[in-house]
Amino acid sequence: MAAAVAVAHGRSSSAPASIEAESGILLPPNRFYDEESQRISNLIDEELRKEQQRQREARRKQVKVMLLGQAESGKSTLQKQFQIYYASQSLDRERPSWKPVVHFNIVKAVKTMLDEIDYEFSQTDDPDDYDDSDGEFSAPGPSSRANEITVERRRPPPQQQLRPTEIIRPTAAETESLALLRTRLLPLVALHDSLASELSGGVSFSRGLTGVFVRAGWQGGRLRGNGGGVAIIVAKALDSAREDIEALWAHGVVRQMMNLRKLRLEESAPFFLDNIARISQPDYLPNVDDVLNVRLQTLGVIEHSFPINLGGTMYDWRLYDVGGARGQRHAWVPYFEDATAIIFLAPISAFDQYLDEDPRTNRIDDSLQLFTAICSNKLLKKAHLVLMLNKTDLLKAKLKAGIRVQKYITSYGNRPNKYDDVASYFRAHFMQVHKRKDVSNRSLYLHFTSMLDIKATQSIIVNVGEAIIRQHIAQTGLT
Numbered sequence: 186m187a188a189a190v191a192v193a194h195g196r197s198s199s200a201p202a203s204i205e206a207e208s209g210i211l212l213p214p215n216r217f218y219d220e221e222s223q224r225i226s227n228l229i230d231e232e233l234r235k236e237q238q239r240q241r242e243a244r245r246k247q248v249k250v251m252l253l254g255q256a257e258s259g260k261s262t263l264q265k266q267f268q269i270y271y272a273s274q275s276l277d278r279e280r281p282s283w284k285p286v287v288h289f290n291i292v293k294a295v296k297t298m299l300d301e302i303d304y305e306f307s308q309t310d311d312p313d314d315y316d317d318s319d320g321e322f323s324a325p326g327p328s329s330r331a332n333e334i335t336v337e338r339r340r341p342p343p344q345q346q347l348r349p350t351e352i353i354r355p356t357a358a359e360t361e362s363l364a365l366l367r368t369r370l371l372p373l374v375a376l377h378d379s380l381a382s383e384l385s386g387g388v389s390f391s392r393g394l395t396g397v398f399v400r401a402g403w404q405g406g407r408l409r410g411n412g413g414g415v416a417i418i419v420a421k422a423l424d425s426a427r428e429d430i431e432a433l434w435a436h437g438v439v440r441q442m443m444n445l446r447k448l449r450l451e452e453s454a455p456f457f458l459d460n461i462a463r464i465s466q467p468d469y470l471p472n473v474d475d476v477l478n479v480r481l482q483t484l485g486v487i488e489h490s491f492p493i494n495l496g497g498t499m500y501d502w503r504l505y506d507v508g509g510a511r512g513q514r515h516a517w518v519p520y521f522e523d524a525t526a527i528i529f530l531a532p533i534s535a536f537d538q539y540l541d542e543d544p545r546t547n548r549i550d551d552s553l554q555l556f557t558a559i560c561s562n563k564l565l566k567k568a569h570l571v572l573m574l575n576k577t578d579l580l581k582a583k584l585k586a587g588i589r590v591q592k593y594i595t596s597y598g599n600r601p602n603k604y605d606d607v608a609s610y611f612r613a614h615f616m617q618v619h620k621r622k623d624v625s626n627r628s629l630y631l632h633f634t635s636m637l638d639i640k641a642t643q644s645i646i647v648n649v650g651e652a653i654i655r656q657h658i659a660q661t662g663l664t
């Protein structure tokens with residue numbers, strides 16, 4: 186008891202003049218107490234030293250990897266691929282939470298189809314009716330920056346945009362069947378906003394954020410199972426609407442609009458609509474492909490942790506998945522100084538797309554600007570740099586469908602509109618940015634990826650993971 190009092194009064198080697206016992210009486214200095222207090226003091230110092238050592242070791246075994254890139258570049262999809270490889274059980278446990286999110290993806294697709302059909306047939310065929318003053322192609326003239334890519338920003342004149350044969354003229358029967366489908370699907374579509382709000386946990390929407398977005402830990406929240414009240418109503422509504430959704434998706438007018446690229450659905454919408462019969466079943470549980478295809482915007486920075494074993498040593502692998510929209514990027518900076526590695530994702534299929542948050546900026550152009558900022562950021566100078574040119578499957582599909590790169594990226598010129606040429610062209614531009622702007626002459630590890638392809642992505646993940654850990658070992662001297 187007395188020793189405890191002595192320790193509490195300081196671990197000094199000089200003997201106290203007197204020691205106050207718990208009872209409040211004063212005891213004379215005692216040699217036994219001095220030695221005992223010194224011994225305990227030494228033990229505590231030793232423990233502190235060991236604890237500090239343990240913390241240092243843990244920090245050295247901690248590998249912090251940031252996933253960066255614009256919105257929809259595939260960061261969260263890559264995070265899910267890491268989870269499939271290193272923590273498949275946790276993804277399995279989360280599957281029920283994804284059900285209302287998959288359902289939301291379908292409700293949104295149905296709403297978009299009906300809205301765009303409305304828009305399409307409320308337009309006249311008169312070219313003068315096109316508004317050139319606003320919208321995604323509106324800023325006239327090309328842009329040219331460090332990345333030296335030139336993008337087409339002007340909306341093509343309507344007569345070039347739509348050849349006469351491309352004007353859709355539905356038959357009376359088609360118009361009638363569409364009107365009927367619309368009436369029958371309205372109750373489902375009416376649930377869109379309340380489901381979005383329920384899934385987003387009541388967070389209000391801000392510029393650049395549309396649809397549903399999530400913060401850290403949402404899978405463990407109240408959406409576990411069938412979700413909240415609205416999610417249950419939506420599941421029932423989907424079950425009843427299955428045939429109408431199938432009919433709408435297969436409708437001649439929708440097919441024509443898809444072929445003519447007049448229907449701007451989210452990229453994963455066709456996958457979910459093709460699978461509506463399975464997904465609308467009452468006992469539906471999302472599978473791994475469903476989870477990978479889901480579109481859910483990330484808000485802020487979400488940390489995911491997996492233990493990774495390399496050569497018998499366990500590493501604490503921390504992935505930071507960030508929101509990529511412009512309004513979200515300021516939140517990345519506090520994580521930079523500690524980052525072991527950056528995996529930068531650039532969707533190279535996006536040459537014909539523009540930012541949701543700034544419809545004047547071509548997505549490839551934005552990716553190149555963002556990559557320039559990352560390469561030249563001094564806070565990141567020690568971070569290992571990996572570049573993933575993603576969505577190669579979609580790039581192939583667009584080129585196969587005859588979409589010309591030159592129409593959107595004027596500097597592409599007359600090069601062949603073939604996958605190998607286009608992929609090399611974009612790779613050269615990203616490598617050029619790295620060569621010119623990198624703060625510390627780092628190596629750049631570059632991969633072409635198609636993030637929905639589990640087999641191909643898993644082998645890349647293993648390579649990238651090992652390369653990052655090995656470089657970390659080299660830097661920290663850890664063995």
Ligand SMILES: Nc1nc2c(ncn2[C@@H]2O[C@H](COP(=O)(O)OP(=O)(O)OP(=O)(O)O)[C@@H](O)[C@H]2O)c(=O)[nH]1
Pocket residue numbers: 254255256257258259260261262263452453477478479480481482483484507508509510575576577578579634635636637
């Ligand atoms: N076809 C195809 N789709 C992909 C690929 N990578 C991602 N996607 C899809 O693209 C959509 C957007 O992917 P996310 O991973 O949510 O994008 P993100 O970068 O996390 O976006 P934010 O969270 O908004 O910053 C999802 O529907 C994915 O399924 C790919 O390589 N090919």
Ligand SMILES: [Mg+2]
Pocket residue numbers: 260261262481482483506507508509
């Ligand atoms: Mg995300």
